[in-house]
Amino acid sequence: MAMNSFEWADATTVEQAAGLLAESTEQRPVIAKAGGIDLLDLMKEGILAPARLVNLKTIHGLDEIDTENGLTLGALVTLDRIDKDPRIRSRYVALSDAAAHAATPQVRNAATIAGNLLQRPRCWYFRHDHFHGEGADEMESRGADQNQHHAILDNDKNAMVHASTPATALVAYDASVELAGRANGSRVVKLSDFFLPPEMQRAHDSGIESGEVMTRVTIPPLNARAKAAYHKQTERESYDWPICDVAVVLTMEGQTVQNASIVMGWVAPTPRRASESERLLIGNRLTDDLARQAAHAAVADATPLSKNGYKVPVLEAVVRRTILAAAVAG
Amino acid sequence: MAESSRSHGPDGSVRSGISRRTFLKHGGTSAVGAALLEAGAAQAAVDSSMQDGANEVLGPGPIPIDLTINGRRVPVQAEPATTLVDILRNHLGLTGTKIGCDRGACSACTVWLDGQPASSCMTLALDARGRSITTIEGLADGDNLHPVQQAFVEHDALQCGFCTPGMVMSCAALINRKPDAGIEDVKAAISGHLCRCGTYPNIFAAVLAVASENRRRGT
CATH class of the missing domain: 3.30.465.10 (Uridine Diphospho-n-acetylenolpyruvylglucosamine Reductase; domain 3)
Incomplete structure (x- = not known):
């Protein structure tokens, strides 16, 4: 699908861009553009049809x-x-x-x-203009059939x-x-x-x-002893959207975990803290077994849908491995 | 011109047997494309619209856009809703750059912006103002293929050829940035490219051969 025609305004200050964006109405949408990657995708799919783009890339000082x-x-x-x-x-x-x-x-x-x-979400219902009409949110909720890549946590209202x-x-x-x-x-x-x-x-x-x-x-500034690791699990080795991704930031005193931040992406509607896993780690000596328990706790509340149950063990394994990787990170 | 690039290797064998004309795509033979390939590049376009047009609204109809393509300043008229690949192929006849998915997911449309690989299908022409655009037609130095192009020929790194211009642009950018690239570098460089024919192993071999030659020469 070809993009609709639109006007273009190069903003030179944030204030100017904000002013232009504030003119947006339902009839004449005004949309900000930076790199333009997701925007072009949405315009080509007919999800967005702006009357005007405000180019933010001409604003100085926003690339530092x-x-x-x-x-x-x-x-x-x-x-x-x-x-x-x-x-x-x-x-x-x-x-x-x-x-x-x-x-x-x-x-x-x-x-x-x-x-x-x-x-915007990569959900293939969302990315198809056919599904953007009446009842779209209801369809997108748990009723949606092709939910292989949808949420396994906190998915009762929206997946x-x-x-x-x-x-x-x-x-x-x-x-x-x-x-x-x-x-x-x-x-x-x-x-x-x-x-x-x-x-x-x-x-x-x-x-x-x-x-x-x-x-x-x-x-914010990190504790000097903070260690971190990240893993994005995909179906193939080259470029792909994730099954899940996990980031772990640990502060260690010797082998003991003083502080832990564990976040899981692509498994819940928003990036989700693994709070129970963090609680299990903090104050304890990090071992393979403790990492296993913490990973198990991360998926304890999982409520997989008809086609995404496979994500549960994948996420559990990635949480465990990423905790262990963070502990030995430089 | 192009056919004369057939040459003999040091051992007397015919090297590639493939001319630049048949290896590159044929945009270079159109009038505009040929002009773009002329030596003696113009200076980079001075982008006046970005200097003084703070509140000026452009479009939605066709507007003048100054681009710098393969070293030449190229003025075009196009709507703000025009992608760079549309300009290259449909306005200028530079059809070496391909459109596969048109969503930045197959990288067939890869060109360089200031020497870095870019998906020209996901780049609005207005975002290419003030940048140096290099397409597959501008990669060779006259009749001398870029080493990566030559290696693609020698290692049979293509079948149908549709993904090839994009693959070459990414691999050449890698070699320019890291002349002694290893296999992981090559895999990362083409991680966004899809080749339906499955020529990946030969592409790896081609680029690694260039890297190996660079290492031997100490460059």
Whole structure:
């Protein structure tokens, strides 16, 4: 399907972009464009038909990487730069690895971190314009037949999963996003509070509001002894969407786990903390057996659908392996 | 011109028997394509619209867009809703760049933007302003194939050839970035490419041969 024709405005400041975006109406949608990857996909599928695009790439100062106090990523930093930046790789390896395994090299060269976090679900019902009519949300709920790639946790109302894999690592690092509007300045929201369970009829799967622009992604300073690992499990070795992905950040005192952050992606509507697994690890000596128990706890609440039961043992294994990998990470 | 690229190797054998014309796709023979391939590249286009057009709204109808393709400044007229691959193939006749999935999932449309592989089907032409675009037609140096192109010929790294221009662009970018690339580098570089004929093993062999030659020469 060909994209509809649209107007194009190069924004030079965040305020200007926010002002242009605030003009959006149902009849004349105005949509922000950074790397444009998910946007072109949605336009080509007929899911989005903007009257005007606001080009954010012409805004200066939104493509910077700052490691002074934790990590600050400008909204326009590409996934490729996150993968290749040695400062990020040395301190936030789970994020580097998540970025390195997202999409294809070509897409990583264009896709921005903000666009990645704001992309829509990959659910094949969502991606087909045929399903965007009356009763779409009901269809998308547990009744949807082809649920191989859908949620196995927290899926009673909606089984679509968030598409971003860097989000899994970012939530594990307790990241926040900065949102700027024209009138009310900017606000900072924890990424774990930012995402909303995807719904067919909603324009976003997050708390971003009309007229807001995501400007930065920030990670607070890490404990100097923090170790981390990330694993994205796919069906094939080359580029693929995940069955699940897991990020683990551990603070170790010798062999004992002092703090643990375990986040699972593509198994619940939003990136999900494995809280019970974290509780089992904290204060205890990390052994193969403890990792096994923690992984078991991570899937204890799983409620698989008709065709995605296979994800449960896969997720359990990936949680166990990623905990053990984090413990021995450099 | 192109046919004369058939040459004899050091041992007297005919090297490839495949001319640049038949190996590359044929956009280079169209009038516009031929012009693009001329030596003596123009300077990079100065992108005036990004300098002073802060609030200017472009489109939705056709607008002038200045692109720099294979070293030449190329002005085109197109809607903002036009992708780079559409410009290359349908406006300029540079049909070496292919459209497979049209969703960034098969990488047949790979070109370089400032030397980095990009999916031209997922790139709006306006996003290519001010960047140096290189297509398969601009990869060779005159009649001298890029070493990766030559290696594809010698290692029979193609069957139907549809994925080949994209594969070559990704592999050539890898070799330019990392002349002594190893197998894992090659696999990563083409991880986004699909080849329905299954020529992957020969592509690996071709690129590793170039890397091996580079190592031997110490480059």
